[in-house]
Amino acid sequence: MRLLLAEDDQSLQEVLVRGLHEAGYVVDGVEEGSLAIDYFKLYSYSVAILDWKLPDISGLEVLKWVRKMGIATPILVLTARDAPRDRVLALDEGADDYLIKPFHFEELLARLRALLRRPGGDRDPILKVGSLTYDPAMVAIEIHGKRIDLPPREFSILGCLIRNYPNVTRRRAIALAGWPEESDTLGSNTIDVHIARLRSKLVASDVKVETVRGVGYRLVRT
Template identity: 40%
Template sequence: MRILLAEDDQRIAESLAEALAAQHYIVDVATDGEKGWDFVRTFAYDLCLLDVILPELDGISLCQRVRSHGYQMPILLVTARDATNDIVTGLDAGADDYVRKPYKLQELLARIRALLRRGNTTLSPVMEWGSLQIDPNICQATYEGKPLHLTPKEYRLLELLLRRNGCILSRSNILENLWSFEEPPEEDAVKAIVKRLRQKLKAAGAPSDFVATAYGMGYYLQQRSQQQFRNYEEATSCQSVNSSSLVGRTGISS
């Protein structure tokens, strides 16, 4: 899931972005309200976390603009103000919840999880692919019952591959879903993560080609019982054609 964090205090922004990344979120940081609006128009966010006091465009005005343009993602306001009028104004502007500074990190994370659950009243089902199981509710992956100790990016990649249901996941799609705007990947970053993921799967008992390569196209999960389960045309129809702006900035092609 992708979160927009609008916070002009660099120390707070870096600390919070790190904490959110550890919870498997992709985080884009905007240091002012206008930059936050540019991000909203560029990327699809699952949640916006907006500080009320921002340069250029304050958090409440940004919230109003987001809602006036039809965006429906949850918005959580963070405010250092205690005045009830400010809180009421923020909620009337379209915010779903608010947190007062200074806040406890665990409370903030719990409020984020609660907002992300709204509109989805049921828990996501456990996903399976052969001996692989992924529980997206707790971000846990196992192979033949053995837990896979994955980094946040490795977990997100494995979940993305499983959600593709055997179809090809292009490198551009991986870049878009694993890296934030402020964290441009190195040229061989995708290959490096795929390599580490394969090593961890193999250590748990998976075949070495469990994460298979479609050369020049991307990666997909392969089942041993049907090694030739897709021809080139079918794989092409499954391949994502969504071009990420990160690709253009890094020079990496799918």
């Protein structure tokens, strides 16, 4: 299960990441709200943990953006705020749970398990644009109801594009999606080659990958 953790306290983040790994989670840890949004654009998560107080965009603002985009990932908010009005505010903005610092790690794990037990709590959303259907849980796409197999990197690139539809996805984000371990040294031609291959797989659909010069790519209806 993949989990996003947004926590700006480095020492706490390191402890949480280590413990969550031991509990069986694949964890993406970030320290800024803007990075959390970028990762939500790139990946589907089984569950997310957002610290309320982040240095650029607050966890609450990230939460608002997530729900505005229709992302149903269960979200637990971490905070030192213990006033009832703060808990009410977070829950009203779309949080699924609220945990006050300091806390016992075992309680955090129990709350995550409870979120994942909810109907649909461990399933990534199926995304559709026109005749194209993208199912991250099944690692498959369909065009006009017919299954089309994609290599893993092209599947990851398409996921990045469709989650950000209809907006432009920057080349940097595509590099992170397809080559997370090599994104800093990846040649631009490598991305172009895989985009060309992806385009060839989508020719039977009413969706194409459009180049936005100097910026990146986006999906458009034809």
